[in-house]
Amino acid sequence: MTNTIRLRDVNLHYASVAFRERSLKSLVAAWVSQGRSKCDLNDIHALKDISVRVDPGERIGLLGHNGAGKSSFLKMVAGLYPISSGSREVRGTVRSMLDLSLGFEPDATGRENILYRGLLLGLSPKAMRSMEAEIVEFADLGEFIDYPLKTYSVGMQVRLAFAVSTSVGGDILLLDEVVGAGDARFMGKARARIMSLVEQSEIMILASHDLTTVGQLCQRGLVLAGGHIMLDAPIEQAIKFYEENFSK
């Protein structure tokens, strides 16, 4: 019951070297033609002085434009990006659904992909086999579960990924834009699932542009803009603030 996230003055920079000098050739070339660089690319300051404290069982919605820092925020919490300053303390196992197509093998069937994704998340084949039936049931893909994944629509992939990610257990669930791709019936199930997870004192952070979904699923909202947290308030208030200030 001690799943918490504590962020204190977190800054995140994307290193500019990542999109400069991508080859030995250009490195040598830059070395030869010293100082005559055409354009200067700076490090991107993606998150600025973020301080947030999340307690067990909280469901948080991230609101903000494209590029406001929502995905960066989630990836930083997941520990994928190294922070450049401040302190990040996350207690609990993180389960993230940040990019769906990633980690699926298009040639393998849905059933095999359940196993693969489970292994990716660090589980044993035995544990996955015991969970398979439940996951198949929840994903509710009918006969398609035995078809190769490349025959799936985006919505079906979302359902499968969501079913796996929420079944394997974990304490902190990070979702990026994805839940919206399911149909109405699945959304209902997903909502029920998230609620039951949260009852087990799990933390959920959801980034989405779909204000109704966010409104229904979350109780607290963070409005992001330009890497800053503009507002941290109950979700109704946050949605109102977002609509007033950014949706015009």
Added chain:
Amino acid sequence: MNYLRGIWAARYFWWHLSMSDLRSRWRRSFFGLFWSMIQPLGLTLLLSLVFSRIFGMRITEYAPYILSGMIMWEYVVGSVIGGSLAFVQADAYIKQTRHPLAIYTLRNALTGLIVLATASIALVGWVLIVMPQNLGWCWLAALTTFPIVGLVSWPGATITAYIAARFRDLPHALGLIMQAMWFVSPIYFEPSTFRNGDLHALVDFNPIYHLMQIARAPLLHGQWPTLENYAWSLGMIIVLGVIAILVGRRCEKRVIFYL
């Protein structure tokens, strides 16, 4: 230590990756696994026909020499060049989960090791037919080749993977470097060829020679590998390992930016 624990915790995952590499490698091919044996055998036949004429050696004995050199060298080159793409290939996984990055190069090293093991069956078969007198307890030493070359290529691949994540044209440069190393090492050419040319250093101080000797001494000459062979190989493992750990410590967290 923590790092090793992370690798162990992810064992099902990299094992699965490695197996699926093998499956996709042999999927939809009639000979499947046997391609790993047929390919080097065919090439060996061709090369030994030519080289045995040039160097005036008996083809039956020279061919296993070439074959042993070929399959081991293939493995080293495959791990180092293939391994240099390990992070780039695995970007989907790296961007999604936080496993120790070394598992992605371990995957390459492991896949190659299984291919090497398959190919070496052909070599052992050949030697048994042509030079049955070599069979003896010392063949046990040949088995130590597998962990040793594995432990050489894993850190080797890890180092190149880190550099290649930053500089994407590294594999081309590596191809050139490996080619150069091939020329100055007794891989297809016999050590005597180098010694006759008064190039003793290329044999005695060449870790590649000592590495290959661990398999060659027992299989081809019926002798135990020397302590020197093992010392050189171990030295190589330690040097590469230390470099890999140092590079990893510095760059591991930043790799995600480069993908």
